[in-house]
Amino acid sequence: MSEQVAELEKLSEYKYGFSDNVHYAYQSQRGLNAGVVRTLSGMKGEPQWMLDFRLKALDIFNKKPMPTWGGKISLDLDEITYYTRPSEKTESSWDDVPADIKNTFDKLGIPEAERKFLAGVGAQYESEMVYHSVQKHLEELGVIFLSSDDGLRQYPELFREHFGKVVPPTDNKFAACNSAVWSGGSFVYVPKGVHVEMPLQAYFRLNAEGTGQFERTLIIVDEGAQVHYVEGCTAPTYSRDSFHSGVIEIIVKKGARCRYTTIQNWSTNVYNLVTQRAVVHEGATMEWVDANLGSQLTMKYPSCYLVGEGAHGEILSMAFAGPGQHQDTGGKVVHGAPNTTSKITSKSISRAGGRTSYRGLLKVYKGATGSKSSVVCDALLIDDKSRSDTYPVIEIDENEVTIGHEASVSKVxxxxxxxxxxxxxxxxxxxxxxxxxxxxxxxxxxxxxxxxxxxxxxxxxxxxxxx
Amino acid sequence: MTSVLEIRNLHVSVADKPILKGVNLLVKQGEVHALMGPNGTGKSTLAYTLMGHPLYVVTGGQVIFKGVDLLELAPDERSRLGLFLAFQYPVAIPGVSVANFLRTALNARRRAANPADKGIPIPEFRKLLKAKMDMLQVSHDFAGRYLNDGFSGGEKKRAEILQMATLDPEIAVLDETDSGLDIDALRIVAEGVNKLAGPNMGALVITHYQRILNYIKPNVVHIMLGGQIVESGEADLALHLEERGYDWVREKYQEKAEA
Missing domain, CATH: 1.10.110 (Hydrophobic Seed Protein)
Structure with a gap:
């Protein structure tokens, strides 16, 4: 067993005490440096501009301090392995999956093949066929639904035009980290006026790839188009990687409509630090529906930047924190144009010592006249050991607006x-x-x-x- | 066999303050008893104690239901044994529909009887609930509404009676079910109780006013004062109260009234 694997084992051991005897075809060294980034980009056969983008992001990552707010991050970023080739990732054994996760699969009645996928130990799944028929239907509509890596390869111009524009690497340390080493995630383009009736489920696509540690999703909904994207699943998703940091970028063009639904239930060894943001143009609507049940710490605040007149943003967020868990979630809306409207609804549940925090930002710029926003956050405490906090920030630079904020904490x-x-x-x-x-x-x-x-x-x- | 609820010399305190001071009462399946009395004499305390509310502390006496020591049981066990309480102030459970709630309650009964039970099949449950709603003249959209959430006073009371009809208890305690109802609502609720009371259900109807007894005919009327039952008689006792109020009771049992 190599020293690196031994280290990896140590990382996971404190939580589950299982031994990991996986053999890696390629595994990057621990820590993040230019060598890792170059190797990764080279292995993917990426264009020069993407390598440059990654290296610049790496520089930003190194310079940015860790956030001083949010949850407690007990992670040594130099000890993390940032890239493992996905095809090799699935070679680990079902025997390595902790008993409590297997138990939950039993209780939820998840089929065998699906369990292996969820536990990150099986790549192929019967839904391959379903995926292909879905793909065919989408192609007829002119909809692109690919992995981000394939998106970059097959639609280089469209990809480059929008990539990194909604969430630039400078946004925060974890966005910079993702920008440097991103891999996987979805690339979606819905052409003008096309309404995709069925939800696009990342689930189908991911079966072939495994879940990623630094996923990067880019969704472009062109003028007047509509789409509902669903990612994640309710069953516990086991990951050997304790550090997950995704970036989701969405562009909703004039009169378009997008809903993005996430259900995440990572195993409780995972730090899940995600940046999700949408830019919403004139008369368009963006809706985030976000449910977080798993992980040790989740920091996730889906955002809407309402940049066009009459744009509408909605965030519906739910968090459930059990023993040892901290869900630091909420939402962020920026009103940057007149007559924009938004609604944030947050529901959190803390149980058996778990902690939930609502963290929200509502910003109205001068000139965003006639804007309306309402924020409602409700917390439910199951017992006296559990905790809930609310950190709402409201910055209003315009007088002609209507803002409502309500917060409640109740015990069962x-x-x-x-x-x-x-x-x-x-x-x-x-x-x-x-x-x-x-x-x-x-x-x-x-x-x-x-x-x-x-x-x-x-x-x-x-x-x-x-x- | 007829189920019997027997209360023997029951003493109950709330926050260390004695409220019930030796209540004796026997209610049989098939009988309707009215429990009357001025406010603050312990009528609702008796109702909550029978159902097992944690704030009501039994300091003496016994309650035997169907031969079982009721006071040893948790509220859910009491319910499953066949006891029902129609609340004076039903609590709202936002987000939980009346139908979902009642199905959960029915399934809890079935599972307690047979741990392997898969629960009542949904079509069967729908049929049952519709039949009960029709019997009580409750509109069908009630089933989809969140339990007591935003209900009017009358709707809450009708929801209680609907629950009673669905859960099919052997003894039901109705705690001031008439309070806050206009005359039409009162009539509907009372008719519902009349339909359910019969050989299979006994009822203890707790009320401050006589008017509900214009619709529900009790076999026995009890008067409670100062935490005890001081008078029991036939239906005309209630009419007597209607004419003369509670003052004569207070005079007759002055010591207890002051206690």
Whole structure:
């Protein structure tokens, strides 16, 4: 066993105590430096401009300090392995997957082949066929739905025109990190006026690739077009990599409409630090639906930059923190044009010592007259050990606006529990019912199969049978 | 066999303050009892105690239901044994539909009886719920509304009766179900109770006013004062109260009224 693998093992050991005897065909050295970036870019056969972009981002990453707010990040960034070739990633064994994750698969009734994929140990999956028929249908519409690597190869100009424009590497340290070593993620283009009726599910595409550590997704919705993109899944997603930092860039052009739904349930060894942002043009609508259940620490604040008159942004965010978890989530809306409207709804649940924080920014620039925004954040505490905080920042430079902000923290009430129990419902189920009701406004926005799974998962977590 | 709820010399305190001071009462399946009395004499305390609210501390006495020591059981177990409480102030559960809630409650009963039970099939449940809603003249859209969330006073009380009808208890305690209802709502709720009360269900109807007893005919009327039942009689006792108020009771049982 090489020294590097031994190190990797150490990283994972404190959480799961499993041994990792994976053989890597190519694994970058620990830490992030120009050598790693060049090798990675070279292996992908990228154009010079992308290599330059990555190297510049690396420089920014090195110069930027760690954020001083948000959650506690106990990660030594020099000890992280930043690139492992995806095709080799899936060679690890099912035996390495921790028992509690396997347990949850059992309880959720996930099929065998799907489990292996979710646990990051199996690449091929029966849905390959489904994926191909979906692809054919999309091609007829002129819709592009590829991995970002393929997007860069097959549509170099379109890709270059929009890549890194919504979230520049200078945005924050983790965006810089992603920009330097990104790999995987989706590239989506919906042509003018095309309405994609079925949700585009990253799930299908990812089956062939495995989930990425530094995913990079770019979605362009051209004028008057509509699309719903769904990523993630409710089942726990096991990752050996403890550091995940994705970047999602979305451009919603005039009169277009985009909804981006994420459900994330990473294993609790994972730090999930994600930058998601959309630029929303005149009369366009962007909706983020974001549910975070897993990870040790998630820092994620989907954003809408409303740059065109009458643009509308919505963020519906849900977080569930169990033992040892911190969900630092929320949303950010920038009103940069007149008559723009936005709505942020945040729902968080803390249980058994878990911590949730709502962190939000609402900014209205001078000149964004007639803009309206409402922010509602509700937190639910299951017990006295758990914690919830709210950090709302509101900056308004324009007088002619309407802003509403409401925050509430409630405990699952004794009276609610007594009432439900008086109808014969056992206590743990009664608590689950109150929680299910609390997140109902988000759940009803999800595609049916996700809604069912999410409810089931929350119920399992409430019963304390999921770690 | 007829199910019996027997309360023997029950003493209950709330926050260390004695409220019930030796209540004796026997309610059988098939009987309707009215429990009347001025405000603050412990009527609702009795209702909450029977259902097992954690804030009501039993300091003495016994409650036997179907031969089981009721006080040893958690509220959900009491419910599954066949006891029901229609709340004076039902609590809202936002996001949980009436249908979802009732299905969960029914399934909890089935699972307690048989751990391998898969739950009531949805078509069967829908049929059952529709039948109950029709019986109680409740509109079908009730099923999809969030439980008590934004309900009017009358709707809340009707939701309680709908729950009672669906869960099919052997003994039901109705805690001031008539309070806050206009005369039409009162009539509908009372008719619902009448449809359910019968050989299979006994009821303890707690009320401050006589008017609900114009619609629900009790077999026995009890008067509570100072944490005890001081008078029991036939239906005309309620009419007596209607005419003369509670003052004569207070005079007759002065010591208890002052206690």
């Amino acid at each position: 009430g004794e009276e609610q529990l007594f009432y439900l129990m008086s109808r014969g419902i056992p206590k743990d189920q009664a608590e689950g019912l109150v929680v299910a009701g609390f997140i109902e406004p988000l759940v009803k926005e999800l595609p049916m199969e996700y809604a069912v799974e999410l409810n089931r998962l929350v119920q399992l977590q409430m019963e304390g049978s999921v770690g």
